[in-house]
Amino acid sequence: MPKEGFVTSITRQSEDFSGWYNDVVLKAQLADYSPVRGCMIIRPYGYAIWESMQGELDRHIKATGHENVYFPLFVPRSLLEKEAEHVEGFNPQVAWVTHAGGKALDEWLAIRPTSEAIIADSVKDWIQSYRDLPLLMNLWNNVVRWEMRTRLFLRTTEFLWQEAHTFHATQEEAAEEVATGLECYRAVSEDWLAIPVIKGRKTDSEKFPGADWTWSIETMMRDRKALQAGTSHMLGQNFARAAGIEFLDRDNVRKNPFGTSWGYTTRMVGATVMVHGDDSGLVLPPNAAPVQVVIVPIFRKDEERAAVAEAIDRFQAALAGTPEGKAVRVKVDWRDESPGFKYNHWELRGVPFRMEVGPRDVAANQAMLVKRVDRSKEAVPLDRLAAELPARLKAYQAELFGRALEFRESNTFHVDTYQQLKDGLDGTGGFFMAPWCGDAKCEKQVNDETGATIRCIPFDSPDEKGKCMVCGRESERRVLFARAY
RNA sequence: CGGGGUGUGGCGCAGUCUGGCAGCGCGCAUGCUUUGGGAGCAUGAGGUCGCGGGUUCGAAUCCCGCCGCCCCGACCA
Numbered sequence: 001m002p003k004e005g006f007v008t009s010i011t012r013q014s015e016d017f018s019g020w021y022n023d024v025v026l027k028a029q030l031a032d033y034s035p036v037r038g039c040m041i042i043r044p045y046g047y048a049i050w051e052s053m054q055g056e057l058d059r060h061i062k063a064t065g066h067e068n069v070y071f072p073l074f075v076p077r078s079l080l081e082k083e084a085e086h087v088e089g090f091n092p093q094v095a096w097v098t099h100a101g102g103k104a105l106d107e108w109l110a111i112r113p114t115s116e117a118i119i120a121d122s123v124k125d126w127i128q129s130y131r132d133l134p135l136l137m138n139l140w141n142n143v144v145r146w147e148m149r150t151r152l153f154l155r156t157t158e159f160l161w162q163e164a165h166t167f168h169a170t171q172e173e174a175a176e177e178v179a180t181g182l183e184c185y186r187a188v189s190e191d192w193l194a195i196p197v198i199k200g201r202k203t204d205s206e207k208f209p210g211a212d213w214t215w216s217i218e219t220m221m222r223d224r225k226a227l228q229a230g231t232s233h234m235l236g237q238n239f240a241r242a243a244g245i246e247f248l249d250r251d252n253v254r255k256n257p258f259g260t261s262w263g264y265t266t267r268m269v270g271a272t273v274m275v276h277g278d279d280s281g282l283v284l285p286p287n288a289a290p291v292q293v294v295i296v297p298i299f300r301k302d303e304e305r306a307a308v309a310e311a312i313d314r315f316q317a318a319l320a321g322t323p324e325g326k327a328v329r330v331k332v333d334w335r336d337e338s339p340g341f342k343y344n345h346w347e348l349r350g351v352p353f354r355m356e357v358g359p360r361d362v363a364a365n366q367a368m369l370v371k372r373v374d375r376s377k378e379a380v381p382l383d384r385l386a387a388e389l390p391a392r393l394k395a396y397q398a399e400l401f402g403r404a405l406e407f408r409e410s411n412t413f414h415v416d417t418y419q420q421l422k423d424g425l426d427g428t429g430g431f432f433m434a435p436w437c438g439d440a441k442c443e444k445q446v447n448d449e450t451g452a453t454i455r456c457i458p459f460d461s462p463d464e465k466g467k468c469m470v471c472g473r474e475s476e477r478r479v480l481f482a483r484a485y
Numbered sequence: 486c487g488g489g490g491u492g493u494g495g496c497g498c499a500g501u502c503u504g505g506c507a508g509c510g511c512g513c514a515u516g517c518u519u520u521g522g523g524a525g526c527a528u529g530a531g532g533u534c535g536c537g538g539g540u541u542c543g544a545a546u547c548c549c550g551c552c553g554c555c556c557c558g559a560c561c562a
């Protein structure tokens with residue numbers, strides 16, 4: 001085994017980002033490949049990270065008035081095909097059940113690629129009056145989309161997600177709901193996963209099939225590529241009309257309600273890996289880390305072991321003395337392995353803090369505290385550490401966010417000409433704010449020629465008139481171009 | 486679907502060109518010694534060499550067919 005220190009046997013991030021990503025996901029045991037093409041097995045450590053973000057998002061969803069529900073996995077073909085743009089967009093990706101019970105089915109069943117169609121059909125009897133609105137529902141489930149190329153967490157044939165579906169009496173209210181959904185995603189991404197996001201509107205060519213318009217949050221990975229992290233759609237009256245949902249409004253006129261839908265997926269586990277990770281493996285934000293502090297006991301003789309164990313017990317008791325301390329997720333690694341082995345093991349898994357407690361520390365009533373993100377090492381008295389740990393975890397969380405934000409900002413560039421965009425994409429890569437006229441033809445030309453897409457029209461980009469970098473026509477504002485996953 | 490690569494104990498690979506006992510490293514089990522950056526030694530378990538056919542006294546190796554997976558593209562959360 002190589003002894004130059006720290007985790008080895010992972011492809012270096014700078015050499016081959018994709019190879020690095022695969023190594024980390026597999027070796028940190030977040031997930032594994034499965035017998036089914038494009039499908040993944042989420043292992044306990046990866047699932048714990050998902051559960052963490054899931055729990056936080058569920059709190060936001062409930063706090064904004066939504067209720068969890070469940071709808072079936074199977075969508076009858078006739079329902080999926082009611083909304084014309086929707087069927088056209090999703091048909092190539094749908095997996096169909098054609099046989100069941102030993103015979104061919106009269107009507108094929110789609111395995112849901114998303115649930116707009118079956119929900120719209122199902123709720124039409126629930127909505128009779130404006131008093132039945134808004135209807136605010138959320139589903140935690142799995143969906144299947146037959147993608148051509150898959151990648152662990154980022155794009156799998158089956159994935160886990162949350163899909164919210166809402167119906168409103170007015171367009172204004174539905175539009176507010178789209179913003180509410182997107183804000184839930186911003187909060188979970190930034191405050192829980194320490195991933196800074198850019199909120200914006202998708203161009204028409206990138207919007208959800210069947211929606212009037214789509215908002216998204218966009219994030220930058222450490223290879224400077226973009227990842228769409230969550231989407232919120234204004235469905236308008238499209239699905240309601242297709243399914244025949246009508247309500248009697250207070251003016252005694254029958255109307256179609258306005259719908260929204262928004263989704264957030266297991267992809268965010270991959271995003272967490274790709275935003276914070278380094279050559280030694282995962283770097284997890286404390287909020288989402290299954291283990292926040294790992295204690296590695298060090299000893300030779302039995303009496304040393306006993307003394308170390310006693311010191312650790314006292315530390316844990318002191319930590320549990322406050323509510324914040326009690327909430328800290330601590331693991332003591334008593335396995336019969338060498339300390340070095342354990343250091344590497346937990347670094348690969350991104351545990352924010354490691355405490356080394358050995359005979360020398362016991363004698364000084366202290367622990368060596370090592371911070372995963374920068375490997376800084378400091379001797380801290382045990383009593384002080386028990387009192388400070390919650391605050392240190394909070395600071396660590398903020399540090400990761402600040403680091404990611406700084407990285408994104410230093411890799412975001414304003415360009416005015418198409419040539420500058422091309423040079424930038426081929427050079428450093430990153431996000432490019434550039435003037436665009438709004439014409440889909442110019443958008444497509446950039447995509448065809450550079451592989452970059454308009455990630456979104458950011459809400460916070462200032463109105464800044466200019467000339468479209470492709471055709472030279474008037475441009476109202478800059479939009480965000482990047483290569484994306 | 487187009488281009489490239491690859492299938493050999495759990496993982497990573499050698500062996501294939503030139504047919505002749507299925508090997509190496511890691512991991513795993515047991516024991517002893519170890520333990521402050523992936524410990525050492527000893528003993529041991531674990532394989533229909535991707536699948537099907539063919540050639541041959543004999544096939545991981547040669548021939549034919551099929552399948553899986555990975556990477557790059559088109560598609561996408």
